Amino acid sequence: MPDTNRPGGSTAxxxxxxxxxxxxxxxxxxxxxxxxxxxxxxxxxxxxxxTACVIGPSGSGKSTLLRTINRLVEVDRGDILLDGQSxxxxxPDRLRQDVGMVxxxxxxxxxxxxxxxxxLALRHLKRLSRDEAEEVALRHLDLVGLRHKAxxxxxxxxxxxxxxxxxxxxxxxxxRVMLFDEATSALDPELVKGxxxxxxxxxxxxxxxxxxxxxxxxxxxxxxxxxxxxxxxVVEAGPPDQIFEAPRSPRLxxxxxxxx
Amino acid sequence: xxxxxxxxxxxxxxESMREALPEMLTxxxxxxxxxxxxxxxxxxxxxxxxxxxxxxxxxxxRWPARIYTDVLRGLPAAVTILLIGVGLAPLGLAWWGPNPxxxxxxxxxxxxxxxxxxxxxxxxxxxEATQLEATRALGLSHAAAMRLVIIPQGIRRVLxxxxxxxxxxxxxxxxxxxLGLVAxxxxxxxxxxxxxxxxxxxxxxxxxxxxxxxxxxxxxxxVNWVDRRLRDGGPASEPExxxxxxxxxxxxxxxxxxxxxxxxxxxxxxxxxxxxxxxxPPASTDALPAPDEALSATTTGxxxxxxx
Numbered sequence: 001m002p003d004t005n006r007p008g009g010s011t012a013x014x015x016x017x018x019x020x021x022x023x024x025x026x027x028x029x030x031x032x033x034x035x036x037x038x039x040x041x042x043x044x045x046x047x048x049x050x051t052a053c054v055i056g057p058s059g060s061g062k063s064t065l066l067r068t069i070n071r072l073v074e075v076d077r078g079d080i081l082l083d084g085q086s087x088x089x090x091x092p093d094r095l096r097q098d099v100g101m102v103x104x105x106x107x108x109x110x111x112x113x114x115x116x117x118x119x120l121a122l123r124h125l126k127r128l129s130r131d132e133a134e135e136v137a138l139r140h141l142d143l144v145g146l147r148h149k150a151x152x153x154x155x156x157x158x159x160x161x162x163x164x165x166x167x168x169x170x171x172x173x174x175x176r177v178m179l180f181d182e183a184t185s186a187l188d189p190e191l192v193k194g195x196x197x198x199x200x201x202x203x204x205x206x207x208x209x210x211x212x213x214x215x216x217x218x219x220x221x222x223x224x225x226x227x228x229x230x231x232x233x234v235v236e237a238g239p240p241d242q243i244f245e246a247p248r249s250p251r252l253x254x255x256x257x258x259x260x
Numbered sequence: 261x262x263x264x265x266x267x268x269x270x271x272x273x274x275e276s277m278r279e280a281l282p283e284m285l286t287x288x289x290x291x292x293x294x295x296x297x298x299x300x301x302x303x304x305x306x307x308x309x310x311x312x313x314x315x316x317x318x319x320x321x322r323w324p325a326r327i328y329t330d331v332l333r334g335l336p337a338a339v340t341i342l343l344i345g346v347g348l349a350p351l352g353l354a355w356w357g358p359n360p361x362x363x364x365x366x367x368x369x370x371x372x373x374x375x376x377x378x379x380x381x382x383x384x385x386x387x388e389a390t391q392l393e394a395t396r397a398l399g400l401s402h403a404a405a406m407r408l409v410i411i412p413q414g415i416r417r418v419l420x421x422x423x424x425x426x427x428x429x430x431x432x433x434x435x436x437x438x439l440g441l442v443a444x445x446x447x448x449x450x451x452x453x454x455x456x457x458x459x460x461x462x463x464x465x466x467x468x469x470x471x472x473x474x475x476x477x478x479x480x481x482x483v484n485w486v487d488r489r490l491r492d493g494g495p496a497s498e499p500e501x502x503x504x505x506x507x508x509x510x511x512x513x514x515x516x517x518x519x520x521x522x523x524x525x526x527x528x529x530x531x532x533x534x535x536x537x538x539x540x541p542p543a544s545t546d547a548l549p550a551p552d553e554a555l556s557a558t559t560t561g562x563x564x565x566x567x568x
Contacts (some may be wrong), residue, residue, distance in 0.1 A: 070397060072393060093396075093400070093401055095399075096396065096397055096398065096399040099397075101394075101397040103390065103397075105390055107390050107391060107393070109391065109394075109395075109409050109413070110413065111409075111412055111413050111490075120398070120400075120408060120409075121398040121399060121400060124400060124404060125398070125399050125400065169398070170398075173398065173399070
């Protein structure tokens with residue numbers, strides 16, 4: 001895969017990097033944990049370079065849906081397509097190199113420096129030399145404004161900084177789609193802004209993103225499409241204007257009133 | 261008064277100590293350290309194998325590891341050392357002659373491995389499942405994730421317990437005297453005991469005890485120090501930077517003039533960063549929820565959704 005997210009040169013105006021994004025579609029996805037039906041026929045369509053925000057009450061299956069896309073959990077029925085190709089036809093480890101994921105709890109590796117957090121997969125999966133991996137890593141740390149923290153352990157960073165390192169770690173692998181699982185839910189309110197700004201930048205640069213979030217303001221402003229998930233089903237989906245200004249289903253109306 | 265003096269001389273007869281000291285230093289200390297070090301290396305390596313086997317998905321690895329651990333931890337060290345050291349002595353004689361050390365070291369290693377395996381296993385198991393998930397999400401295989409992320413973290417968490425086991429090993433090394441040692445093979449305890457038998461007081465044995473303490477006590481403090489060093493990079497108690505600086509970092513990364521940069525050391529102009537903030541203003545200000553909402557999202561939203 002070509003390294004498409006090379007930063008723009010120093011000449012103004014710098015060209016926005018274009019990510020070799022893919023489209024994401026889920027088709028009639030069913031999934032149960034034991035007797036508990038988590039997903040009950042979910043259809044989702046995210047075009048290349050689009051951002052879809054998945055909203056819904058806790059326990060509605062949002063995070064699980066996200067994990068079916070990179071096969072951290074396997075669907076019982078239905079399919080997931082990246083650019084029309086079923087993820088089931090691909091080796092999970094190869095698939096995951098194309099799908100970046102950012103977690104609610106950051107999940108940085110506490111025993112490694114910030115730099116090593118980013119270089120780990122580059123060295124072991126992309127087989128880059130130490131120098132090459134560090135160059136790529138520093139470029140992406142630059143992107144999230146944390147190059148100066150490269151030698152620090154994650155535990156020394158604030159939650160917001162940790163999450164930005166996690167984003168850099170995912171981006172360094174040149175993913176073709178990014179999954180965000182409540183990326184700001186564990187952050188102190190004053191640190192949320194920086195992470196959301198970074199995500200908005202990424203969206204505007206053409207990365208395909210599936211974002212599970214409780215940040216309605218972000219969904220409203222950044223999403224191309226908002227999907228309201230409740231009890232394992234898509235209750236309503238559409239452009240943000242429609243979802244937030246003219247919700248049709250009573251359940252979405254109730255949900256928006258609660259979080260509003 | 262007389263009893264007290266006798267008691268004092270039983271333990272603190274300096275003359276007896278001075279007599280035993282040279283041999284303890286040149287022979288005893290060397291042999292004790294040899295036994296302990298070699299057994300520690302072998303026991304740790306075997307313990308690591310046992311830990312990995314004990315966590316394996318197939319029962320054909322798990323069960324043997326379990327049984328081995330139960331048996332070796334359940335036997336008194338003296339019994340294991342005698343069974344192996346005496347029981348296998350004919351084999352040893354054939355392979356390396358009448359030296360009890362190889363079999364003694366083997367027995368000590370096998371015992372230590374059972375305990376160290378359990379220590380490592382519990383440490384590895386204590387690493388959060390989310391760490392494995394995050395590593396797998398990057399595309400690393402299960403084996404690579406264990407080797408690069410999970411096991412190193414797990415081992416670090418149990419280093420103090422591991423050193424405790426090495427201390428136990430140093431003390432247990434005295435038990436090889438069961439196997440019959442010639443003069444040059446005697447370790448600290450045996451030399452102390454020999455001198456104690458000759459002089460009729462326990463001062464030489466006390467001196468041996470002091471030698472053991474001189475090894476084990478610093479070891480305890482060393483591991484506490486290492487533990488603190490490792491924790492240094494652990495969970496953050498206080499973030500170093502204030503949010504203002506964070507906003508600064510992000511905005512400078514997005515090529516905007518950092519508003520809060522006044523009075524700070526000048527930051528080199530980022531020339532390799534992303535643009536875009538100018539064209540597409542981030543959702544930031546409007547996206548900020550009221551603080552209590554964000555908190556409730558954290559507490560209610562996280563737990564249930566992640567709990568699947």
